[in-house]
Amino acid sequence: MRQMKTKALSKQTRNNLVTYGIVIAAYIAVEILMRAGMVSSLLKGLLVPLCIYVILAVSLNLTVGILGELSLGHAGFMCVGAFAGAIFSKCTMNAIPVAGLRFFLALLIGAAFAALAGILVGIPVLRLKGDYLAIVTLAFGEIIKNVINIIFLGRDSRGFHISLKDAFDLGLEPEGEVIIKGPQGITGTPNDSTFLIGILLILVTLFIVLNLIHSRTGRAIMSIRDNRIAAESVGINVTKYKLLAFTVSASLAGVAGVLYAHNLSTLAAQPKNFGYNMSIMILVFVVLGGIGNIRGSIIAAVVLTLLPEMLRSLNDYRMLIYAVVLIAVMIFSWSPKCREFRERYGLKRLLGSKKGAKEEV
């Protein structure tokens, strides 16, 4: 009995280690290719965004796959993290000259603010169910984006000034500096994000999410997903665990946001980067990778980010192909007819006929 338990545990640990291993192996492979000069500059520019998407996909999977609630506002939390981190970095550019330390603190601050936003949004939102919850998270994401677009923030010797009108309204002293310029956002954020930091953050994210899933808390969260009423009746505090999962997911999105902010010199909240389209794109990664499957999220995020770039030579047709692939994959993996077809002629059946034989008996 005891032996069985350790064996079961080790299988889980092994599984986790494989996931970490894949990430590290991917890093080493890319580094070797880069040393050999086989990575195009286009691909080099994609490395940090890839890390950002992987973190976003893994963290959203915590809400969608493990908690079982559909969230369409993940980009909103990323937006909060990005702006909090960027403001911090910009304000302390002279005070903390060590880039590594400053970036580390920016990450913590971005995560903290995103977590705070997660709690504020989560308390009212998590009372709702299903599609209502989805539309309200979408609404919150859009509100966050819109509000950030009208904020002007400046700093001078008297401290910070906030205005909702324009930069002149701040009433800054001549040597004062405007930090957020409304729709133009923040310019001149230090470019601290690197591929190595991105990979390290992916590993940290995986560590947090995988350990959360396999802990007592994680089991409580999954029990809420599988049957809320049953979970409640065995004494699980549904609100607490829902909020916990939602907040962790939001704060990790904030980390991705900080990474995003420090990868670009200009940070502005536009529909393209922080709108619902972004949230939906991350959701596509999660669903295509397999709902609740962390490793699947990583692979789907990487493949679906690289696919349009690989198809770049096809110009205008690439997004069309992307759309067709998306629909085809969904139908192929979920339509009853296709499932039957796969069961009959699938690889598993052809390679290992043992299982099929067993079923026939």
Next chain:
Amino acid sequence: MMGFISYLVNGISLGSVYALIALGYTMVYGIAKMLNFAHGDVIMIGSYVVFSTVSTMGLPPAAGILISVAVCTVLGVVIERIAYRPLRQASKLVVLITAIGVSYFLQNVALLIYGANTKSFTSVVTIPPLSLAGGALIISGETIVTILACIVIMIVLTLFIRHSKPGRAMLAVSEDGGAAQLMGVNVDGTIALTFAIGSALAAVAGVLLCSSYPSLTPYTGAMPGIKAFVAAVFGGIGSIPGAFIGGILLGIIEILGKAYISSQLADAIVFAVLIVVLLVKPTGILGRQIQEKV
């Protein structure tokens, strides 16, 4: 005061468009229990068809609108047949992602055919503006037509659903699909009909929207689509009168918010009101509370 009334009328006009789009969302949701994210893009396709037939080919507007309605109806049925029907039994999320795929597909088809440049849409309405209160209040022809069209469509649709056989089949399927099938209702046919009606309404909404706001890009449909979706949820998704009320309210809130609070925050205000309504009434204004069984 006249300013306020004028904003209110504009709000009702915009709300009428939202209501027409929201009807498509809410009917499909009520019957197929899915969020059809591609609905907004059907509007865009409908507008482009009118643009091609009226502005480029020079057909009369009425013919253009008829062709647009026909194209959208066929499009809606084809989308349902190819992309959604095979996934009838799959989880909601899978269908949602497929709908997003269809949305990308339609946007990129439009992008390939018409390019990314904004096309200026010539209004199909030729009614002169109505001048009231000695010229202090001017209501444009587009506004009048939009509001009238919405009212007529609502009445016809309600009569159709209440009193015709296919309409009652739609009610039955939305109540309980399995039981309806056992009673001999053709469920697949009914769902296809729902998509056809929803898409036809989307075409009409597209024409009206682009007559009032005459700039057309492949992404024109996305934001009104989302707003109409919000309107449907606002009124209680699955409820047809709810979509009407939700749409009109949303239009009024958006225009008044734009006029009196902040034009940049108008969208945020709309979404904030939605959140407040859902917190007080978690299934929308006219939504039915579903009892959870253990």
